[in-house]
Amino acid sequence: MAQIRDVSKLAGVSPATVSRAFSDPSKLSAETLKRVLAAAEELNYKPSSLAQLFRVKRTNTVLVMVPDIANVLFARVVSGIERIAADNGYNLLVVDTKDNKDVEAAGIEMVETYRADGVIQLGERALRWLHRDAEKCTIPFVHAIGTGLDESYPTVTINNYEAARSMASYLLSLGHRKIGILAGIKGRLVTQHRLDGFRAAMEAFGVTLEDSLIEYGAYSLAGGAQSAQRLLSRRGDATAFLAMSDEIAIGAIRTAQDLGLRLPDDLSITGFDNIEFGKYCEPPLTTVMQPAERIGEVAMTLMCGVLRNELKGEIHPLLPTELVIRNSVCRVEEPS
């Protein structure tokens, strides 16, 4: 591959001039510029990114840490990130962390070793869990679909509590009282927030959430199927299930149908996220929309802001959610 030296020789100028021809053509006389460009063209010269980046000590790259790239929701967030990154000339390094803390820590180390300019975290862990020098760590970091709103770095997420509360309220307003919770992974903040939201709605309706109506599990189809199985066998009296993700809900639907239940008449089920498949279920899934792509876009936009040192506006946006009513829920007789 031709180098800047070759071009400069062919054009009869110095390497500096060639460099300027690409970075700021207005600095050159029209005549010189033409000659340089012609020489570059002839030699098919392209500047070495490696050398450029090394010189300027920026990678123009941001690292995205995603717990599971094959998960539809995460994939959509990444898609949103990607769009904005491309628009702004950033490259995306993605690592599938498998929710492993060490992998995540290695990720943030990548910016300390100049392999990425910043990191967007999609996992649960806040920066503080990933770096020993807690508050001394100043790397560009943005946390998407996380939960911490009191951090010093940008976070973009939804109000899980409110979204969950509104979903539960909807179910309660339709007369449901024995409501099972198909929760996600126990101990996860997002799980806790949604659970709190569910509980708040119930208490507003004067019903207390019994422990035996809660079943934890993975945020996945299989997780939902299993949780539903256990919950169904333990509490056959439930008239509805609040699932903490669409995948969980769809898994539960499968289980319910395998058990011969007719949905939604025998059992109402709601999801969370509004992934596309929910719309194509049988019955189509009532859920709460989480703007996944948008979250990604906003996260990357914020990242651009911090990388350019021109962050402005809200640093902890809470993106709007929305109830999506379809047919997986039915009204139930008010208890006497």
Added chain:
Amino acid sequence: MAQIRDVSKLAGVSPATVSRAFSDPSKLSAETLKRVLAAAEELNYKPSSLAQLFRVKRTNTVLVMVPDIANVLFARVVSGIERIAADNGYNLLVVDTKDNKDVEAAGIEMVETYRADGVIQLGERALRWLHRDAEKCTIPFVHAIGTGLDESYPTVTINNYEAARSMASYLLSLGHRKIGILAGIKGRLVTQHRLDGFRAAMEAFGVTLEDSLIEYGAYSLAGGAQSAQRLLSRRGDATAFLAMSDEIAIGAIRTAQDLGLRLPDDLSITGFDNIEFGKYCEPPLTTVMQPAERIGEVAMTLMCGVLRNELKGEIHPLLPTELVIRNSVCRVEEPS
């Protein structure tokens, strides 16, 4: 951030020695090594990747070009790639090409400008479409889930023709004769290969595939729903639909059910890919398994091979597919 010079000074050695301490400790005396490591630790020194990579002219990064990162199938392939990449110390740059040729061309240019060592293409386009100097282009390239087996670079895919043929044969063996095709995007090679497979099976059974039984569309839920709509209104006599992807099939199921059809009794539908959601459909989808993660793994393994100049074995592996029989298909009376 501390630099190698600082460490060398603190340890009282030359920078070269510090460098060796990290790259090949066996070259140092135990005593020196200990001193260097201690100094590095004390200063929290980490070598600058940027400088290292620049020096050795490798990025340890491979670019994966995916037409749509939010698509479940692609996401699974990426997941497989990621696993092997991580195992081998490679980073993954991913760009969502939106199936855009210019974006893809820019992608392959990234290896010419030393931004990536090689590229794994998940889109349809072969290298030859993306580079003017067709055969002169020698960048490390591997094509996954593509179709060309006569290229000089590695390709990893399935036998679309055979897989499609076996699926169609299955349907035919169950008595179906009026079979609609929910095809993918017209003009795509993969679409053509699967169509050829379908047709071959039918001809083996003495039935010819009428044009009016073929409907093209996007490889998506919405695409499937629309195609099914059109096909159903045009050819109400079809007893089965062969879809070219699970998403198409699931979209079609939705349409069929909205129209009041009972599945599989009124209409059998088959998919292609075996994405997880197919298992949770109602009815559960009969489909043909395509080993997406495995394809990614093999692709990345091959990439490692070419990057290390030690490619061995089959360079055009055809991964095995498998019929997955569930409940979206039923037997039909043999025509008299």
Added chain:
DNA sequence: ACTTGCAATGAAACCGTTTTCATAACATGC
């Protein structure tokens, strides 16, 4: 004792750009 070979280390070149600083040429204002 004298070469030979090997292990441990350091000095310095090198990777391919960008950027700073100096310079030359030329126009401008007085």
Added chain:
DNA sequence: GCATGTTATGAAAACGGTTTCATTGCAAGT
């Protein structure tokens, strides 16, 4: 005509490591 400013360009330093090559000290072989 002379100081002054401006524009176009080049020389060389700098970025932070790795690697080559030379050197030194020491053990082994003859």
